[in-house]
Amino acid sequence: MNRSQALDPQVFQAMSALSAAAKKGLGDPVLAELVMIRASQVNHCAFCLDMHLRLARKNGESEDRIQFLNAWEEAEGLYTGRERAALALTEAVTVLTDGFVPDAVYEEAAEHFEEAELAHLIALITVINGWNRLMVSRRVPPGGLQK
Template identity: 85%
Template sequence: MNRTQLLDPKVFRAMAAVSAAAKKGLGDPGLAELVMIRASQINHCAFCLDMHLGLAREQGESEDRIHFLSAWEETEDLYSERERAALALTEAVTVLTEGFVPDEVYEAAAKHFDEAGLAHLIALITVINGWNRLMVSRRVPPGGRQP
């Protein structure tokens, strides 16, 4: 059965506005793509991976840093401490069903981001989780992005 590709344009625009505000407030487009790729890996969103892998490459992200995202904890020297804290927070906020966001994960992130940075990082993780849900549930195929 084909799944609906309908998405109310008002919902799309409102989601895009949340994304834009989160990204702007975070002020780190490179980190933003790493976070969005990692959440999309965990949520298995093909459409979102295609989009954010493309955006990361366009921004000049290295292939190594893209490839090893799904095993970032096992890598050395590929990601900064700040990025590692953001990736750990991404995983915790993405998988709420296995039990909240642990204090140590939150505190590590709070060490590297001020309150505004943290609020926008959480917002970015939240909104990519929203896009992941909109795309996976409707099984939107990858490849919809215009470079």
């Protein structure tokens, strides 16, 4: 257990359980990792990027798709419509300071995800944003949980 976990083990356990529940309900581990990488890119969370890049590769994600994720909108043909809808929703939920999630973004996601899947996707986006804020604020470096 690292210092960050030791300071608030109940919060760490609750966040971990929420992450697991959201991922399980989404059902697609590669999509889940893409969403978590993209939110972590937007939030500049090196710790979460390190973790989710490793997990994406472990789940079989290609280097091309990982490398172009930061420019997914321009990377035509690399991501499915479902993935693109999830990434657009990820950005809209992550950057709420720009206003509410646009109706068009939500509606596009709703076309690609069943209602329960969409609920889990939004939960996953919410929890990775929470993790990003915890790790960035606590200045946990990449690989920080292994130390």
